[in-house]
Amino acid sequence: MDYLFTYGTLQDLQVQEYLFGRILDGKSDALFGFKRFENAVYGRYPLVLHTKNEEDKVEGMVYKVSTADLKKADIYETSAYKREKFNLESGLMAWVYIENSQ
Numbered sequence: 518m519d520y521l522f523t524y525g526t527l528q529d530l531q532v533q534e535y536l537f538g539r540i541l542d543g544k545s546d547a548l549f550g551f552k553r554f555e556n557a558v559y560g561r562y563p564l565v566l567h568t569k570n571e572e573d574k575v576e577g578m579v580y581k582v583s584t585a586d587l588k589k590a591d592i593y594e595t596s597a598y599k600r601e602k603f604n605l606e607s608g609l610m611a612w613v614y615i616e617n618s619q
Contacts, residue, residue, distance in 0.1 A: 518570070518581050518582065518583060519581075519582055519583070519584070519587060519611075519612060520579050520580065520581060520582070520605075520609050520612065521579065521580050521582045521586070521587065521590065521611060521612045521613075522546060522548055522577050522578070522579045522603070522605055522611040523543075523549070523577050523579075523580065523612045523614075524557065524563060524565055524575050524576070524578075524614065525562060525580050527590065527593075527614075528543075528549065528577070528578050529552045532593075536589050536593055537582075537586055540579070541580040541581075541582070542580065543578040543579055543580040543600060543615065544575070544578065544579060544607075545552065545577075545598075546576065546577060546578065546579040546581075546606055546607050546609065547574050547575060547576050547605065547606040548565065548574065548575045548603060548605055548606070548613060549571050549574050549606060550567060550568055550569050550570060550571055550573055550589075551565040551566060551567055551568060551573055551574070551575045551615075552566055552573045552575065553565050553569050553575045554566060555603065557616075558592065558597045558598070558599065562597075564598075564615070564616055564619035565613065565615055565616075566608075566615070566616060567615060574606075576599075576618055578606060579582060579609060579611050586599040586614035587600070587612065590614075594614050596617055597617060598614040598615065598616065598617050599614070599615060599616070599617040600613070600614055600615075601610050601613060601615055
């Protein structure tokens with residue numbers, strides 16, 4: 518099992534039901550060294566940018582997910598995002614969708 522940190526539409530219960538076939542069991546967590554920008558992707562979806570400034574913090578939710586769940590999320594997030602692992606405030610190491618600058 519892996520952890521997935523979310524800060525946008527993947528927290529929406531309807532999106533979870535559609536994408537994963539269930540509501541994910543999550544808990545609040547935070548990502549340090551990032552800033553959240555609204556409407557940054559396609560003029561509609563949020564994005565977090567790695568500032569590396571530990572005073573910057575993004576609040577979100579962390580979920581325990583399977584490899585199959587991550588593959589579904591990758592398709593949902595499109596090539597506008599890429600998935601990388603970062604440490605969260607809780608100490609968990611989680612996947613986070615960040616800007617895909619390629």
